[in-house]
Amino acid sequence: MYDDGQVRPPYAGLEAWTNTMPAELRHLKQAEAEALFRRIGITFAVYGEGGDPDRLIPFDMFPRVFTGAEWARLERGIKQRARALNAFLVDVYGRGEIVRAGRIPAHLVYRNDAYEKAVVGFTPPRGVYSHIVGIDLVRTGPDQFYVLEDNCRTPSGVSYMLENREIMMRMFPGLFRENPIQPVDRYPELLRRTLASVAPMKCDRDPTVAILTPGHFNSAYYEHSFLADLMGVELVEGQDLFVEGEFVWMRTTEGPKKVDVIYRRIDDAFLDPLCFRPDSTLGVPGLMDVYRSGGVTIASAPGAGVADDKAVYTYVPEMVRFYLGEEPILENVPTWQCSRADELKYVLENLHDLVVKEVHGSGGYGMLVGPCSTKQQIAAFRAKIEENPGNYIAQPTLALSTCPTFVEQGIAPRHVDLRPYCLMGERIELVPGGLTRVALTEGSLVVNSSQGGGVKDTWVLAE
């Protein structure tokens, strides 16, 4: 918020607000927000760990603010990256031009666990594999944004973007009168439109869209049901669907109803026991056959994961240049591949300065934050890397930007990241906002909710 002691312009509207909020009122409001979250049922369910299965992600009332100009540049960068990632996917399941051109090593693509042989040669409707691209960003300077990772499969958290806003508007309507904050509530409608726009070849009517969830024990179930509700589409489980003839049907009280587009929130491996994991009970037997013959669209498309792999990540700027002929607007964090001997050597010598992540890891698990770790932790991690170097990448710790955050003592800076949700179908859309995650522990760089992170409302101001 502050820059050399001056309030940065986008935050100007918030200084007075915080000054008029004494600690007691703040605590009161915080309790009110939590009660609202709990009452609406915005919890992520954690089963199997004991305790209350319905947990709240800590919500910080202090919003994160972007000016219209800052956002305009970000938006261009995000859309650019989403287009490049989709072009890459169409290419690697098709002719593989980028590999032939030697711009990315073949083994990184074709030997990748996420490379789905079952869809080679199949191009999904409109050439879109990843319909919702969640790009995790951090800011390191006024105009400098780094991409931490891409999420091309099923990025979660968008319900928090929408609900954080609802709750802020309900609790602090005055802020919304005084600040020109662009709304985000078009997201569900845009998502529905995006999904409908990628209806399969054989669909000759207004397409029926459904969300496929692993079920109510899934930690993101609330989000699945929330999106289904806002889009006005059915929320189905694998058991609600079956394949007959050339199509997928859902079981309704009136008999079978054809489903044209499935927004799945389950992993590839569980989609179809006949094609992938035979022990999956979450999926639909025969689904992939219908998919490949143009009877149903699956969003994101099976196989999309090969584009968001942490080892492939390094090559995304190359994809932007190769497919779009443009210079990347968003920067990649310099990344060392431990699979390469020379880079591994550097990583092992500089562990105390680096962040090391598992190639396929997520949720902030299985990572080492060098500067915040003890000698013992580093030594233990070193052993793990040496055992299987190909499983790790390393990045420098960035001077992440911070955002004012309410803490026990008042307001203090805390590190934040940002996940906007870019939609790709007939059109490419981005609502002005996203999910800001905040590391609530002082000095911490880990924003994952499973590791003590919280969330904030994210404002984009109209110009």
Add this chain to the structure above:
Amino acid sequence: MLSRTADNLYWIARYIERAETMARLLQVGERISLVPDAGGAGFRNEWDSLLQASGTAEGFARKYGEAVQRNIESYVFFDYDNPSSIASCVSQARENARIVRSALTAQVWDALNTAFQELRQLERTERSELDIPALAEWTTNKTAMIKGAIDTTLLRNDGWDFLHLGYNLERADNTARLMDVKYYVLLPQLDLVGTGYDNYQWITLLRALSVLRAFRWAYGGEVTARKIADFLILNGQCPRSLITCASGMVTHLDRLAEGYARPTGTQALARRMREDLSAMTPDTIFDEGLHEFLGRFVHDVADLARLVREDYLSGDVR
């Protein structure tokens, strides 16, 4: 709608109705325990018949053995080992609602979720601070809130019909079972006895169904077995009578058949049940034998539940 969604809605209603029945049983049990045990084992045995009526006597006996009041309270209100306990019913209903959130309005969800959150509070409260009347009243208040939210805010679509089908079916079953446990005190030759213990039992039965006042308004005068049977079985004004429940089921099954343009066996059976009841008088019921009649009715309800599953909820509808 998805068959699974319909199934969840139907069961939300059944659980809520069941929780309400349990609460009323608790109230009655509490009341009886305040009466001096003049008739030897008589009044104390009431707890047992209440457990019988709710179909939980066996489970209770397995876990606790003898019917001690405090254990009964725990079993009927808090015990998750008892699938019909109020805690089980409220938690299940809320979990079902969480699964089908998008088929409910914010108000209905709020009512169910608030009940659940308060239940968690109650579970953390010292038992010595909770008395039965308060727990029972809490339950009936919550179930009334939930039903009120359903009736005032929900879209009148097929989901609404499945909810009401659940309510009516569960209620028909509860009323019939409760009467059946007491059928022997309603035998007509006891009309003449009509005092003391028997009379008290009848009133208890009406109280358990929460219709004692209504009964007095509708019939007046002496309480007799014939009047009670008429009220609880054949009177369309009584909110818990078998005919009211049967009519409710017919209404909602007719709506479903019309909406889906598909008549079903479920609808036919519900209609037959209602026709049968309309053609009856207390005399024909007592001629057949109250116990036999109720047994037949409970059997029909079970058949109906099976047909609802086959015709609407199983997902194999063609």
